[in-house]
Amino acid sequence: MKSSKPVHLREVWTDNLVYEFFLIKEAISRFPLVALDTEFPGTIFQLNRDKSWLSHATPYENYCLMKWNVDLLKIIQLGMALSDSHGNLPSFGTEFHYAWQFNFRDFNIKHDHHNEESIGLLERQGIDLKKNREKGIDSSDFERLILSLLILTKRELPSDMRSFLGMMRFFFGVRVYDTKFMMGCISGLHGGLERVAMLLGVERITGSRHQAGSDSLSSLQTFVRFKESCAKIDLEKLNGYEGMMFGLCEGWLGFTYAPDTFMGTLV
Template sequence: MKSSKPVHLREVWADNLVYEFFLIKEAISRFPLVALDTEFPGTIFQLNRDKSWLSHATPYENYCLMKWNVDLLKIIQLGMALSDSHGNLPSFGTEFHYAWQFNFRDFNIKHDHHNEESIGLLERQELPSDMRSFLGMMRFFFGVRVYDTKFMMGCISGLHGGLERVAMLLGVERITGSRHQAGSDSLSSLQTFVRFKESCAKIDLEKLNGYEGMMFGLCEGWLGFTYAPDTFMGTLV
């Protein structure tokens, strides 16, 4: 972060959603680096209680586990942080820098107004049944310039662990909010990615050939776009 301005998380609800989308649209051309984080109510399906299975599970097994949980659970929050290539956040001419935290509420088909045709469409859009279709869908919506900090750091510098540990090892301090809040975690992901890029002289966002779309747990044997439910880093195109 290049400025001493405090960072404020913009809480997004139904009544201010359109205005916040307007601000994001205004900022994205000057702050094209995007970090996203999602918060779900825990993990229901697990292969076993020992997390060491992840180190030897196949991409197919990882995708199935992710799909089972995402299809069953409702998202609670989505965090978004925008920056330029130096880690500067949008300020919109104010005394603060900003990141966003979208708050979701449950939709109850028995009580909430709805359109039957729209509900039918939504019910047919759970995650695709196979990973190849999922990769194609993600490439369509997000393009190819997407980077997973967890995957890259493990391959390039041997850093391992969750977001909190990797940020600590790189000297990144959480500057607003708390862990497991989507807005704060997306900002920490962004700061960690920028610090990692700055600490490696050879790393250039324009020359990250081979790392586009390579996501932790889903990339073994895959050169296409993949996705992990937590740390997600990329640029909108």
């Protein structure tokens, strides 16, 4: 980031949801780069095949697997970080810079589908599922507010991949970037968010990994650093990554259930 101001994660619950959306709407015109990260209760459907099969999966097979999981699972957290083109975050005239962490109440560990190992990891990283159930946001309330920012939740994914990519373009336009897909821009980059951030010299500046607010901020920093690195190689090369999703686009193999970075502009 371009300032020495510390970064504060704004925790969003049902009682401050409307106010935090007011702040986001105030900031979005000056900070139009948006990085999102989500936390879900793991992966339920997996392929009972050798892992090497994933490197040969077709985009259609990848999309089906993603849809089965997304449609069945309920969101736990969503992180959002806003910045300008230089990576500066909103401060609202205070001594801090800010990013947001939305906590949802929908997931109930007693009867909803989940992966035990993933839930254990999230709890070790500080996510309080009991508090989420008591004070968290109902995703239906979140959806009503965020429709003005063009994000949908609690909806099944389209039945086919072409419709999904069309929906992405309709709501977000073409200026959407998936860092997992973009890694081919720089030789030697591979792995998850934490590893790519480390290779690019990006340090986590607040919060814990596997918490949505902190991960969205790391995604934002990684994207900005990645963009700067690509510009040094080929100023026009970044344009080829607009709207391309890892595992779902021609010429790229492999699959990730949730992209490490989902980056776009909302204005």
